[in-house]
Amino acid sequence: MKVERMAVIGSGTMGHGIAQAAIFAGYEVRLYDVAREMLDKALGIIKGNIDKRFVEKGKISREEGDRIFNRLAAVTDLEKAAGDADFVIEAVPENLELKKKIFAQLDKACPGHTILASNTSVLPVTAIAGATERKSRCIGTHFFNPAAVMKLVEVVLPVGVAEETVETTLAVCRKMGKTPVRAKDIPGFIVNRLLAGLYMEAAQMVLEGAATAEEIDTAMKLGAGHPMGPCELADFGGFDVIQMATDAIFDYTHKESDRLNILYRKMLEAGRLGRKNGKGFYDYLPDGTKKPFKIF
Ligand SMILES: NC(=O)c1ccc[n+]([C@@H]2O[C@H](COP(=O)([O-])OP(=O)(O)OC[C@H]3O[C@@H](n4cnc5c(N)ncnc54)[C@H](O)[C@@H]3O)[C@@H](O)[C@H]2O)c1
The missing domain is CATH 3.40.50.720 (NAD(P)-binding Rossmann-like Domain)
Structure with missing residues (x-):
């Protein structure tokens, strides 16, 4: 056509x-x-x-x-x-x-x-x-x-x-x-379904103290060749959007590992949405730099 x-x-x-x-x-x-x-x-x-x-x-x-x-x-x-x-x-x-x-x-x-x-x-x-x-x-x-x-x-x-x-x-x-x-037409399509897993595991690692957001981002950029680390990417996408996507994927898969990690829920409750309001895994400063935010 x-x-x-x-x-x-x-x-x-x-x-x-x-x-x-x-x-x-x-x-x-x-x-x-x-x-x-x-x-x-x-x-x-x-x-x-x-x-x-x-x-x-x-x-x-x-x-x-x-x-x-x-x-x-x-x-x-x-x-x-x-x-x-x-x-x-x-x-x-x-x-x-x-x-x-x-x-x-x-x-x-x-x-x-x-x-x-x-x-x-x-x-x-x-x-x-x-x-x-x-x-x-x-x-x-x-x-x-x-x-x-x-x-x-x-x-x-x-x-x-x-x-x-x-x-x-x-x-x-x-x-x-x-x-x-x-x-x-299955929730998450390709990219968001795979990213959801990465976002959830990165948050769980931060929560457990296995590594900081900064360490995870550095590791995935230099070790896995990702242009942005998972925490930076989650900040870029926005936690409200991640919540919506993850809920839809979980609703479909019913896999415990696909449930929205508590860390995102807490950040949302604290009014932290990611890059869009300058508050995510990092605080985004007016001079264009960012510094890690200690969640717990
Ligand atoms: N922002 C992203 O990173 C991203 C990435 C991929 C897909 N999407 C999807 O793209 C869509 C749009 O997202 P966005 O980020 O551009 O949103 P946005 O809020 O930046 O823009 C939405 C626009 O729609 C307009 N609008 C609201 N009601 C309308 C109506 N009844 N008729 C016509 N226009 C109306 C608003 O005035 C606004 O300009 C969403 O479905 C979103 O999930 C967003």
């Missing part, structure tokens, strides 16, 4: 990165958000990225930069955003009822051939697709943060998805410069 026009629903952290990757790939993109200020912020970030990372570094000409940016339009009307889109990627907050509502609206607003993709990290794509009359044309596209840069997209296959939908989605991801990997 030929895809020319895309809509991205939600212009936050993931939405603006996905929109940026899509305009660079040559797609005409309408970016929709309920909040005008989020759209303005997204446009500013994308324009800034094009200028600083591409034009000023001589990777593309100013004219090419303008041409790329002009493929993007910000809209606050869902029907205008998606009414003639071939492919829609939804990136609104991680809330099942909200995503189902948006998918039901998109189902009505979009032509019959349009593929509806959700960027959900942990919610069941099958349930989101269930809110539509086009279940075979719904799919998951799990981009990673920052979406304009990170190469992986987990293409998540809900029950009843058509092979043509999968093939078109894989082609769209490749055109966006990504490497797509198929994953079944």
